[in-house]
Amino acid sequence: MIDPMSLTPLYVQVADLVAKRIEDGELQPRRPIPSESHLQQEYGVARGTVRQAVRLLRARGLVVTIPQRGTYVADRP
Numbered sequence: 686m687i688d689p690m691s692l693t694p695l696y697v698q699v700a701d702l703v704a705k706r707i708e709d710g711e712l713q714p715r716r717p718i719p720s721e722s723h724l725q726q727e728y729g730v731a732r733g734t735v736r737q738a739v740r741l742l743r744a745r746g747l748v749v750t751i752p753q754r755g756t757y758v759a760d761r762p
Contacts, residue, residue, distance in 0.1 A: 687728050696737035699728050700745070703738065707747055707758055717755045718748060 687698050703724070706712045719727065724735045739756055742748045750756045 687730065694737075695730050696734045696741060699724065699730060699734060699738035700741040702728070703742060704745065704747055712758050714758045714760045717757050718742075720755075 687695060687702075689695070691698065703712070703718060712718055718724075718739075721732055721735045721739070724730075724738070725732055728735075739748065739750070743750060743756075747759055748756050749759050
């Protein structure tokens with residue numbers, strides 16, 4: 686769960702939680718991740734925090750964003 690008192694930024698915590706769901710197989714390759722608004726409600730954070738988390742997941746190579754289609758779990762190498 687998100688710890689607002691942690692030294693780890695909120696967006697990193699959200700990205701780590703989504704990454705864990707990908708690693709555990711809960712979020713499958715080539716399937717969309719939950720929407721920004723869903724993640725916002727699920728983790729109780731601002732939309733900007735979710736957007737930063739998705740950017741971090743993209744930088745880690747865990748997700749890909751297709752313009753006007755959404756963000757999907759990347760294929761595993």
